[in-house]
Amino acid sequence: MTRTGAESWASSAATRASMRSNKGRDTKPELALRRAVHALGLRYRVCIRPLKSVRRTADLVFTKAKIAVFLDGCFWHGCPQHHTVAVTNATFWAEKVQRTRERDAETDRLLGEAGWLTIRVWEHEEPIRAAVQIAEVVNSRRAAAQEKEA
Numbered sequence: 001m002t003r004t005g006a007e008s009w010a011s012s013a014a015t016r017a018s019m020r021s022n023k024g025r026d027t028k029p030e031l032a033l034r035r036a037v038h039a040l041g042l043r044y045r046v047c048i049r050p051l052k053s054v055r056r057t058a059d060l061v062f063t064k065a066k067i068a069v070f071l072d073g074c075f076w077h078g079c080p081q082h083h084t085v086a087v088t089n090a091t092f093w094a095e096k097v098q099r100t101r102e103r104d105a106e107t108d109r110l111l112g113e114a115g116w117l118t119i120r121v122w123e124h125e126e127p128i129r130a131a132v133q134i135a136e137v138v139n140s141r142r143a144a145a146q147e148k149e150a
Helices: 013-020 028-039 090-113 127-149
Strands: 045-048 058-062 067-072 117-122
Touching: 028 058, 028 067, 028 127, 058 127, 067 090, 067 127, 090 117, 117 127
Parallel strands: 067 117
Antiparallel strands: 045 058, 058 067
């Protein structure tokens, strides 16, 4: 089905304006996680495709360690703890979240097949705790790579 300029997926003009104002990157949870990871001495790339052939952008990417970190929003990615069911246009939003979950699983699979490790962090997670877990995985993966080289 194609939509003309007058038709919209949103239930109202106010809803459409609100949804369009959502940022695609540099959200408060992202910035908090990046600050916490940086404070632990780790350096990373921001908002890039781990694999050029896969049209998916990771929030933090450790290129040499082949680790992609995704910070998932509770509503958009269907957090088991905090996801709320939309009251208006419920079927549309339920299908959208389901497609997002399927895309996340496909992304994890494609990256895994290419030798990448995917780390997913929920937006509600404590940034410092998540950063420590990311650092442990990155440092472990880097150490394993150095052992292989030696």
